[in-house]
Amino acid sequence: MEATKQKTTIVLFSGDLDKAIAAFIIANGAAAYDHEVTIFFTFWGLNTLRKDEVVKTNKGLLEKAFGWMMPRGAKRLGLSKMNMAGMGPQMIKHVMKKHNALSLPQLIELAQEQGVKLVGCTMTMDLLGLQQEELMDGIEYGGVAAYLGDASEGKVNLFI
Amino acid sequence: MEATKQKTTIVLFSGDLDKAIAAFIIANGAAAYDHEVTIFFTFWGLNTLRKDEVVKTNKGLLEKAFGWMMPRGAKRLGLSKMNMAGMGPQMIKHVMKKHNALSLPQLIELAQEQGVKLVGCTMTMDLLGLQQEELMDGIEYGGVAAYLGDASEGKVNLFI
């Protein structure tokens, strides 16, 4: 008989580098302890999953505007505090490297290797005009029902 | 014998439009799945519940100052990101309308129809000088004890 794994979920609402790092450190930790982990990316959190490069899409003007204004991917996120026009994120990245801490792109890769389920919120994608081609590969897509299905079986359910 | 309903609680601390929308989408989703849902409004989150119109009250100067500076109700909240002096919220409202998504006032109405319990934090109301006449009808009032009573029986307990 197999024991049921503990479920852990994180809603990543924020598009801040520091909060995304915290989310992935907790997610990777929980996966290492054999939890079944889901990160549900909604609103600005979806920017974490955007591809580096510009992806050609067919969008309305407002959706294009959101696309321009929002950061493209994990390497371009700002800080929730002390962003200082981009100097803060550089400082954080520098000290992380110095201490051999994994960078956000590396944390995302590790999460995928460990089987952490990354789910893009389809409702927000509709609203902000983000299309699946613009996001990383290996992502699932779902809405609030999918989130609640996982969360209501979990104990550690965080909103970040 | 009636099965016990799953309890779900959200502390809405933030006064940002986008976070309030996220809170109500999760709350309405959970209510649709027959959870017993409580949203506990504290600090800036209380602004979500303020009435549109100016309500005449008898207040001290500091309480009046807070009243002036804080947004009056769900229609006046700003965004946590890209607020751009009010242009961001207009853009979000525009795309939500275009995609037939419910607006925040509609999400609040739906929550009330679905029996989501909306609780105003009495301690913060005291501090910020908010009075019950200034908030929407159909709200309950309570403190941290009321919150913990619900949360300690729930599994999905979020702080937004």
Place this chain on the structure above:
Amino acid sequence: MEATKQKTTIVLFSGDLDKAIAAFIIANGAAAYDHEVTIFFTFWGLNTLRKDEVVKTNKGLLEKAFGWMMPRGAKRLGLSKMNMAGMGPQMIKHVMKKHNALSLPQLIELAQEQGVKLVGCTMTMDLLGLQQEELMDGIEYGGVAAYLGDASEGKVNLFI
């Protein structure tokens, strides 16, 4: 036979005065209801625990820069909203005093008296160059494993 206590955990990521107050009010409430409570301080949340005075340490330049830029302790935190160059925190402190609400330093003291476990995140301390001598006495230290150990046995697990 002794009944097992309910566990409650809070990750305090934010360095904002208002969020720290909310965290400690919930923590103290839960402790009063006999929960076993842990607050895990990470990223900017660690500033809540810094000592008032300047502590002489031997640091690299970047770590020194973080040390200078980040607020030294609970009395110096800003607000998440309406900070207004420090006027907001003064207003909040004033109304809290007027209503005989406990200040943040008093809430921290109460938490320690009630046996709330305060844990500094060692990984962030390494990154930001914060040393144990710079933080309050009576704190424990741990990483994400320590956090998950507590949280996975709890029901109320918040990220603030």
